[in-house]
Amino acid sequence: MTTVPAGACACPATTPFLHEPGPAVDSGPGALARLGDHVLDVHRATRSGGVVVVTDAGLRATGIVDEVLAVLAAAGQPTVVVDDVPGNPTVPAVEAGARVVAEAFPGSRPVVVAVGGGSALDAAKGVARLAADPTGPGLALIAIPTTAGTGAETNGFGVLEDPVRRCKVYCGDGTTTPRVALLDPLLTHGLPPAATAATGVDALVHALESLVSRGRSAVSEAFAAEALRRVWRWLPVAHADGSDATARAEMLLGAHLAGQALTRSGLGLVHGLGHALTAHHGVVHGRALAMVLPEVVAWSLDDAGADAPAWARAAELLGLRHPGELPVALARWTDAVGVPPGIDRAALGLGPDAVDALATTASADPVCRNAPRAADRAALSGLLTRSAR
Ligand SMILES: [Zn+2]
Structure with a gap:
């Protein structure tokens, strides 16, 4: 992993983009x-x-x-x-x-x-x-x-x-x-804690995958960075106390900003694998994302290349000293709101054939095209296997 100076931008202004304002x-x-x-x-x-x-x-x-x-x-x-x-x-x-x-x-x-x-x-x-x-x-x-x-x-x-x-x-x-x-x-305010957590984890992954996406631009980075900062800070509070008006407002805005980011940049492998887990095993979207998030981030960081500044920006926004701390920090954060990392092999009945089927589905998902580190079917199988407990 290359060391990147603090405050580096994930995306330089020379990267072309077309900004359409949306709603x-x-x-x-x-x-x-x-x-x-x-x-x-x-x-x-x-x-x-x-x-x-x-x-x-x-x-x-x-x-x-x-x-x-x-x-x-x-x-x-x-x-x-x-x-x-x-x-x-x-x-x-x-x-x-x-x-x-x-x-x-x-x-x-x-x-x-x-x-x-x-x-x-x-x-x-x-x-x-x-x-x-x-x-x-x-x-x-x-x-x-x-x-x-x-x-x-x-x-x-x-x-x-x-x-x-x-x-x-x-x-x-x-x-x-x-x-x-x-x-x-x-x-x-009335959303129960489990649904608050699962949807909030989705928002965090939108922000993170957008920030490091191949489709990122200076504008999507601005939305993603602000979303990441707010959701990371406020989901644990909204999960602990659903009537906390500040946390609920911060989360709704944070999730919206993450949506603005992903609409412009696209997402990545966490969503590709997460979609497959939902399609094959009926796992709730946010829970499926958390299952594979740490392994996908660790594997992406192993060969970050030109995306090192984007990962450094993500780490900086989460208050970490180094991008290498991201996988463990993310796993702890989702676990703390009751959305654990790792695929429970026994609960999902996940054998070798199931891993193959999931990898095949994920490799055909267009959402994977914007991943910072491209993954073929074998790489996706490896990510699933390493995520399984
Ligand atoms: Zn999502």
Whole structure:
């Protein structure tokens, strides 16, 4: 590992980039109260009306959806709710949502308001795209994340499951990028500790993988660095006390900044292997990432090459003296919030064939293309084997 002076940038200004600003961001405790204004702004511009709220049944039971509906009613907006989004949203679920929109608002362009975690936001992007004329723009979308993790409010692409072809498909385009990302930390206070931790680990990995990504730029670095600093500092606090208003606000903003970073830079091998663990063994996304994170970082550091300054920047942001300290520090940090490193071989029934299958799936995942150290199938198998306990 090369020694890099403190304060070095991960990405010099000579690296070319195109910066597209993305959604308007309305952030702060109580921001939900301004949802009606944002909807009316969109309708004034498009001369249309009505709202479709896309969410999941679990969130509806918490009362958050009722708060959203009350704000929309006060704005005089006719509203329908699509609340049967599955945990991993499917193409048929999104098609059904689009039919609800067509029946409720024939020939019109209602605003889609997405309320929930990554699944609800991804499904809403699909509904916004499929419910509109395919030759024109998708329906306008306003995203209200209720978890501090995915950063799905930063871009227009939703990940859906196609149960017929048994694969993940992307749905959406630039026109389904949310017009507004409404970040109200009060909506995240009720998230249980386990979900707070798993989604927060996801946000940290977004920030770290973006910071060292081959696709990084000066702009993505700025977002990633700020996200990394905030999530590292505040997830343990939000996990320990979900009613800590400062920690919840810092986490929601940190996760959003991490989303802004990854949307610009892409991710890496932790996500490639994590996606495979979720697809094959049903592991929750953030937990799957933590299982392989220390080994992927250690292996990447072994041959950091031109990416050494990026790793040094990551270490510096986490208050470490040397990038070599990253694998152990990351493992301790996720473990402390109940998201342990390492793959429990027995719990997942992970034999040699399973490792091969996971490595094959991960090697085909485009998310791996931006990894700072490229990994072939054999390297991915090695990472999985070394992560197994
Ligand atoms: Zn992720």
